[in-house]
Amino acid sequence: MNSFEYCCPTRILFGKGMESNVGKQVLKYSKKILLHYGGGSIKKTGLYDRIMESLNASGISVVELGGVKPNPRIALVREGIDLCRKEGIDFILAVGGGSVIDSAKAISVGIPYEGDPWDFFDGKATADSAVPIGVILTIPAAGSEASPGCVITNEDGDLKRSMGTELYIPRFSILNPEIAMSLPPEQLAYGATDILSHLMERYFTNVAHVELTDRLIEATMKTVINCVRRILDDYEDFDAWSELMWSGTVAHNGLLDTGRTGDWGSHAIEHELSGIYDIAHGAGLAIVFPAWMQYLYKHDIARFAQFAARVWNVDTDFFSLEETALEGIARLREFFESMGLATKLSGVDIDDTRLEEMARKCTHSGPVGNFVKLDEGAVLNVLKLAL
Numbered sequence: 001m002n003s004f005e006y007c008c009p010t011r012i013l014f015g016k017g018m019e020s021n022v023g024k025q026v027l028k029y030s031k032k033i034l035l036h037y038g039g040g041s042i043k044k045t046g047l048y049d050r051i052m053e054s055l056n057a058s059g060i061s062v063v064e065l066g067g068v069k070p071n072p073r074i075a076l077v078r079e080g081i082d083l084c085r086k087e088g089i090d091f092i093l094a095v096g097g098g099s100v101i102d103s104a105k106a107i108s109v110g111i112p113y114e115g116d117p118w119d120f121f122d123g124k125a126t127a128d129s130a131v132p133i134g135v136i137l138t139i140p141a142a143g144s145e146a147s148p149g150c151v152i153t154n155e156d157g158d159l160k161r162s163m164g165t166e167l168y169i170p171r172f173s174i175l176n177p178e179i180a181m182s183l184p185p186e187q188l189a190y191g192a193t194d195i196l197s198h199l200m201e202r203y204f205t206n207v208a209h210v211e212l213t214d215r216l217i218e219a220t221m222k223t224v225i226n227c228v229r230r231i232l233d234d235y236e237d238f239d240a241w242s243e244l245m246w247s248g249t250v251a252h253n254g255l256l257d258t259g260r261t262g263d264w265g266s267h268a269i270e271h272e273l274s275g276i277y278d279i280a281h282g283a284g285l286a287i288v289f290p291a292w293m294q295y296l297y298k299h300d301i302a303r304f305a306q307f308a309a310r311v312w313n314v315d316t317d318f319f320s321l322e323e324t325a326l327e328g329i330a331r332l333r334e335f336f337e338s339m340g341l342a343t344k345l346s347g348v349d350i351d352d353t354r355l356e357e358m359a360r361k362c363t364h365s366g367p368v369g370n371f372v373k374l375d376e377g378a379v380l381n382v383l384k385l386a387l
């Protein structure tokens with residue numbers, strides 16, 4: 001087990017109706033805020049009205065910036081920074097999923113920074129201060145509601161890049177599972193795939209003696225799989241949505257990293273896919289992860305067999321652990337397909353024309369992944385297996 005430092009500073013308010021507390025939470029920080037949201041789902045569901053009621057009751061004045069797209073764009077981040085400076089905003093409330101939250105995070109570090117915010121994503125600058133943010137989460141998925149990560153797309157160059165800092169980790173995140181029940185089934189599938197992927201990125205490690213976090217990750221993976229099945233059976237199953245939503249936060253708030261080194265190669269490869277083709281992050285992961293596993297499971301057959309047995313209930317074949325390992329990968333693929341997702345690039349109409357470009361961009365600052373380090377040629381091989 002590795003030495004570690006762990007701190008998750010986000011206050012979580014979890015449960016039905018919790019968004020009615022937003023005014024009081026915001027008031028701890030500011031009386032004038034930016035309300036940042038996406039393409040309009042929050043207006044259709046009535047969430048927007050409930051939030052405004054709570055903010056008004058606390059006497060908070062609101063400047064709005066909607067229109068965040070999935071795979072959030074740097075152009076809107078720049079617009080948000082200008083707006084906040086002009087209006088003297090010192091707090092951002094993000095209402096949405098990973099895209100809205102990440103857009104808010106990028107604005108928050110961009111406000112006090114004199115240069116262009118893309119500098120943080122192409123490694124030219126490191127943030128040293130940020131405007132605080134709060135979150136009302138509407139989709140269990142990216143885990144951005146309690147993570148130091150932020151992923152932004154720059155259409156100039158088809159680039160999707162990430163940054164990480166503790167400066168903008170949300171001060172509070174409000175999680176009401178009822179809000180997620182208006183999600184279309186494909187967003188449920190993308191979100192669950194992302195949660196599972198965050199768990200698998202951590203699970204596949206070379207660090208020994210990580211039994212506690214192994215078991216916690218396995219339990220969270222089993223919970224996600226089970227809850228998705230329950231929700232697909234009954235979309236109104238509040239308890240299943242609750243477990244799924246909390247799993248999404250726990251999967252990515254750092255707890256399950258403690259003492260171990262995760263991989264993250266599949267995420268790096270997926271970001272190239274969604275950077276170029278603008279597909280949903282979860283849709284890309286459902287394709288990349290099985291291909292990544294197929295490419296390198298021999299690196300640690302015992303770990304893949306453990307994954308198969310403990311997460312997918314595969315009977316361990318002690319005469320051929322490889323068969324057990326392969327059955328685990330097959331069940332993961334079946335699970336993605338059971339949610340209606342493609343597990344091959346051809347299933348999302350992507351052919352081989354830009355594979356070399358993706359492999360090159362993905363490894364622009366060196367090999368990706370820790371479980372197995374993948375150079376440009378290896379990434380290309382993973383992508384070819386995904387065709």
Ligand code: NZQ
Pocket residue numbers: 037038039040041042045068069070071072096097098099100102138139140141142143144147148149150151179180181182183184187190191194252267281
């Ligand atoms: O924009 P609106 O109209 O709100 O619709 C959204 C959007 O179209 C819709 N939606 C969300 N909640 C809803 C709803 N529709 C109906 N009812 C609701 N309750 O869902 C669509 C997808 O939203 P998005 O925010 O893009 O989803 P997600 O949370 O999956 O975020 C994906 C982004 O997060 C990044 C991804 O790369 C991607 O850009 N990630 C961020 C991470 C982080 N910051 O730590 C880690 C992840 O690995 C990931 O890379």
Ligand code: ZN
Pocket residue numbers: 142194197198267281
């Ligand atoms: Zn992810």
